[in-house]
Amino acid sequence: MPELPEVETTRRKIEPLLKGRVIERIEHDAPHKYRNTEAAHGKRIKALTRRGKYLLLQLASADAEGDVPHELELIVHLGMTGGFRLEQGKHTRVTLHTDDGVLHFDDSRRFGKWAVVDPGEYASMPTLAAMGPEPLEEAFTEAAFVKAAATCGAVKVWLLSQKPVSGVGNIYADESLWLARIHPAQTKLNPAEAGRLYHAIREVMQGAVNAGGSSLGNGVGNYRQHDGLSGLFQHQHHAYGRENQPCExxxxxIRKIVLGQRGTHFCPQCQKLRE
Incomplete structure (x- = not known):
């Protein structure tokens, strides 16, 4: 957590608060985690976009007018527990001051990262640089996915690599594989399996985005938005987090195993491992 649906919901929620605003300063005490943020001071936020699980804030000079190219990108990775808040809290790690207000970045487990880079310069972020197509965009084609899946290793681990498709993490990999009736450890998917998985990924991700993502548990790391609202897709989970509960x-x-060092949920009857 958070995965693509949670990050996309975050983007949509904070865009009205940040787009067009000038960054006055960014405060934090961990320059190794929040890199080169001083370069964003005095820059205007032209747009907020997303790539997989990353937020990308496009920055230009404050006095730039019209449709000018952006000069820098502020990249935000939410980590496992990162999220924006209107009020400062005990887990606030970064405070973003603009000419219109303040927004705080909370992160109880401290895995979130920020960096200001030249546009498209992602060499320091290999996952972002090598990320596959967005699951809900035209660039994610069934033909290319089926071809790549024919030689994949354990399919869940392959999905989590972000190379075949971006933004699919632990939750939505389990849900997509359940919907496609494919065992998470299955290798070398045949065309029928890969086709089912392709459509399952698109269906699951669209449903999760529509529901505002998934909120799990009641702890401080529970995903929620800056306005306190939680996601609702957890009420539609069929596999993830349902260990020992009946398959719907x-x-x-539903069984839980560890695969690629990640807890993995599946139905041993519906998702049999093919020889």
Missing amino acids: RCGTE
């Missing part, structure tokens, strides 16, 4: 398709108990 066949009634078999």
